[in-house]
Amino acid sequence: MSALSAPAPGRARRTRAVVAGLWLIALVIFVLFPLVITDSTATTIAVYTVIFMAATTAWNIFSGYSGYLALGHAVFFGSGGYAVALAARDWHFKGGWDVFGLLPFAGVVAALIAVPVGLVALRVRRHTFVVVTIAIFFIFQLAALNLGFTGGTSGINFPIATFPPATYNNPFYYIALAILVISVLMSWSVRRSRFGLQLLAVRDDEDRALGLGVKTRRVKLIAFVLSAFPVGMLGGLYFYFLGQVYPQFAYDPLFDISLALMGFIGGIGTLVGPLLGALVLETLQQYFTQSVSGTGTYLIVYGVLFLAVILLLPRGVVPSLAMLWQRRRVRAATRAAESREPARRGDMAGVAR
C-alpha cells in the first residue's frame, strides 16, 4: 500500500469496496459467459483459458511468492490426468458427472507426489533448482512412457462423457471455474497470512530470512505442495475433456513454459497477474494456432511478441499498472496538500503532514 500519504480511513474503505466490487463483477461475467456466448468454439477456448488461469495462479503460489522458478509443474498436471484416467477405468466409472468426483483424488495424488519431489528439489537453490525441476519432469515423462500400467505410448482413454453436444463444454467450464475460485482464494489467503510473509521474505533475501528465524525449508515445501494440489485437479479435468492421456502430452515442456510466461507477463507474485496473463495468452494462442500456424511465420511472430512483452514489461502488466496508479495517487495527494496550504511554499508538499 502507499507509504507516502496515508489515505484517510474513508478512502481506504472505499478502495477496498471498489476492488471487491470489481472481483464480484468479474466473477459474474465468468459465470454468465457460456450462457451468453454459446458458440462451442468460444466455450472450448474458454475452458482451456480458465484451466490455465487456475493453473498459473496455483503455480504462482509457489514460484511467484517464493521466487523459485519451478519449471516442472507438468508433473502434477499429467499425474492428475493419469490418476483420474486410471481410476475411471479401473473403478468402472460411466462417464458424465461422476468422473468429476475423482478430481479431488487427483489433487491429493499430485500433492502426495509433490512431497518427495519438493524435498529433493528444494535442497538446491535458484538456477540449479530450475534445472532439477526440469530433470524431474523428464523422469516422470520417461517413466510414463515405460511403465506398463500407464499404457505406454498409447496412453489411457477416458470414458466418454454423455453430455449433449450443444452444451457439452459447460460442465467442464463450471468445474474449471470452481477450481479457479479455489485457487484464487488460496493465493489470496496465503498472501495475507504470516506464512505468505515468510515466503515473500524468502524471495527477497533467503539468507536474511533464515537468519531471522524463518524455517525456509518448511515454508518452501508447504508452498510447493499447496501449489501442486489445484494443478493436479486441473490435469484430471483437462485430460478428461480431451478424452485421452498419453505421456508426450501429459508431460509437456511447453506447459511448464506457458505457466511461467503467463505468470510473468501478468505480473509474477501478484494476485491478479497470473489471471490476466493466462487470460490473454491462452485465448490468443488458440486463435493464432488455428489460423496462422501453418507456416514458420506463426513461430516467428509468437517469439517476437513474446520477446517484446518480456523486455518492455519485465515486471508484468499488473505491477506496471499498479505503479502507474500509485504515481497518480501521489501526484493527486501532493496537489491536494499544496492547494490546502498555498502559503507554506518552503515545505516539501505533503511530507510535513
Place this chain on the structure above:
Amino acid sequence: MRHFRRLAQVGAVLAAITVLAACGSSSNKSSSTSSSSGSNASSGTGGSSPITIGTSLSLSGDFAADGQAFERGYQLWVHDQNAAGGLLGHQIKLDVLSDASSPSQVVTNYQHLIGSNHDQLVFGPFSTLLTVPSARVAARYGYAFVEGAGGGPSVFGEGLHNVFDVTVPVKNGLVTWAQWVASLPASQRPKTAAYATVNDPFTQPQIPVAQAILTAAGVKTVLNKVFPAEVTDYTPIASQVAAAKPDAVVLGSVDVPTVSAFVHAFIQQHFNPKAFIATAGPDQGDAFVKAVGTGNENGIFVPNGWFGGLKKADSQKMVAEYIAKYGGTPSDVNADVAEAYSVGQAIAQAVAATHSLDNSKIIAYLHSGVTLNSVQGPVKFDSLGENTAGVTQTFQWQKGNLVESIPTTAAGASPPLFPKPAWVG
C-alpha cells in the same frame, strides 16, 4: 513519465496482438466460405451452393511433414472430385485448420469446424495420437470420421462407432514380408534376426506378429529391444544390433531420422544384414534417399498399403497430377498423399450410394460391409472401423526406385533383392 511511455508501448503491442488475432480469426472464417444452410442437409437442393469439408492438419510441430503431405492429398482429391461434378452436384470446398500437432488444439479445431462453421462433413487429422480426441468431438455431433492415419489400437474399440480408417491396421504391417522370409529355402533363409523398435503405438504392435512367424520358421531371435523415441542418438542401439550380427534386421521406426541413423551406424560398424526391413521411413521417397545417402537405400524393405508406382488407374492418375504440381518422381510421392486421397474417395462413394450428406446414413453405409475402392486398394470396414480388405504389400528399393516386391505373385511385383547389396559407404 517513463512508465507512461512503457505502458504506451505495451498498449501498442497488445493492440497489435488483438488486431492480428482478429484478422486471424476473421480471415479464417472467410476461408471457410460459410456454407449457409447449416448442417446435415440432405440431398439435391439447389446445386450451386458449395459443400464444405472440414479438417484439422498438423502443418507445424512434430507431425508437420506428414500433415503437409496429407493436405496435398486432400486438396488433390477435392480438385479431382470437383472436376467430376463434386458431391451430389455441389462443388466442394476444403476447410483446413492447423493444429500444430497439439491434441488440445485439434479439439478446438473440430469444435470450430463442426460446431461453429457447420461444415457438412469432416476428414480426419494425422496420427493416432490426435485421432482419439478429435473423433470424440465428431462422435458427439454424430459426424462420420473417416481418416487415413490413425491406426493404433487405442483408436478402435473404445466405443467410437463413427471412426473409419481407410488404411490397413498397423499390426499386420510386417506379415507379408515375414511370410516371404519363412518361405525361403532353408539354405538361403536367414538364421538369426534382431528386432528393434521405437516405443510408439504404430510400431510396437507389429513386432510380435512378425517375430512369431519368423520364430516358427526357425529364425532365432538374437536381440529384441525397445528404444525411446525422443533420444536423438541411435548409435548405442544400432551398435548393439550390429554387434549381434543378425542375418535379418527388423526395425520398428516412424520416421526417416531413425532409419537413417541405423543405416549410418551399420555402415560405420561395417555391418550389412542380408535382409533389412523398416516399418516407416523408407516410404518417404526422396527425403529418405537423401538422408541415407544415394545408393544406400537399395535392398531396404518397407511395408505399405501403397506406393508411387502402383499400377492402378486412379492411383496413377493421382500420381501424375501430384508430379505435375509438385515435381519429382513417383517414388518421391509420400504415402500420406494416397492415404488422404483414399479418405476422400471413401466419403465420395458413401455419399453417392446414400444420395445424401447425412452423416448418420453415411456411418450406417460404411458399417454395412460394403467394399469400396481407393487408390490404396479395396476398403471394407469391420464393426470397429478397421479396414479388413486392405492387404499390406512389401516394397523394396531397387536401383533407386521403390518397387512392389512381396507378395511375389502380385501383378507387377519385382522379385526381391536378396541378400541385400552392400552399402555404398
Place this chain on the structure above:
Amino acid sequence: MSATALLQAIVDGVLTGGVYALMAAGLTLIFGVMDIINIAQGAMVVLGAYLSYELETKAGIPLLPGLLITIPAMFVLGMAIEFCFMRRVRETERAAMSILVTFAVAIIIEGVLSKAFGVDYVQLHASYVDKSIYLLGFYLPWIYVIAFVLAAVLLVALYALLYRTRFGRAVRASLQNRTAADLIGVNVDRTRMIAVGIGVAITAVGGFAFGATNAFNPNSGYDLISRLLAIVILGGMGSIGGAMAAAVFMLVINDVVAVAWSPTWAPLVFFAALVLVLSVRPQGLFGRSGVRAQ
C-alpha cells in the same frame, strides 16, 4: 550382456560425449559470463547444423572448411543476441527472465529455420561420415573421433583464453564482480558481448558434429536442450572442463544402461543421476560453491 558389448557401449559413450561437450560448451560459457541460462542453445546447435548444410548443398563447400564461414557468422549472431536481448534482462530476476527471453529467441530461430528450410529431415554428408577406424577390435566412426578431437582442442583453447590472456581475465573479473571490474577499467558490456559471441561461435562447431551424426529438422532443438542443460548443471555451471567431464560421464551411463538394462530406461537414469548428484553436491561436479553458485 557380454564384455565386448559393454566395452563398445563405453567407447560409444565417450565418443558421443565429445559431441555433446561441443554443444554444451557454449551453454556453460554463456552462463558463466552472463549468469544467463540460454534455452536457445538447442536451437542454435540446429542453426549451426543448417548453416553447414546450406553451405554444403548450395555452395558445395565441404563441412570442415565450411566451419571457417559458419563460426564467424555465429560469432556475430551471438554478439547481436547479447546486445539486443540479453543485455536488457534486469539483474534482479535474471534466472527467470533469462529463461523466458532465451526461450523466445529459440522460438524465433525455429520459426526462421522452418520458413527457410521446411520441416523435412536432413543430414550433413561428407565422405568420412560413414567411415570408421578399426582400433583394438572396435570400429570407431570417424565423425565421432573428429568431433571428440575438435571438442578437446576447442576446450583447451577456451581454457587458455580464459586463464592465460588479458581478455580472459577481464571476462572472469566482470563475472565475479561487475562493479569492481567497471572500476578497474574493464569494459564490462563489451567483454560480455564478445564472450557470448565466442560461446555461440563454438556452438557452430557443435552444430556440425550434431548434424553429421543425426538427421535433424528445425524441431530438433527441443530434445537437445534438456540434455544439454543436464550436462551443464552436472558439470558445474561455468566450468568448461566440467561440461566435458559431465558429457562423457552422462553419455557413458546412458549407453551402458541401454546395453545392460534397456534403451528405454537409459535417458531416465541420466536425469535420475543428475538429480542424485545435485542433491549431494548442488554446485555440480566441478562448479564453485558459495559466492557464485546460486
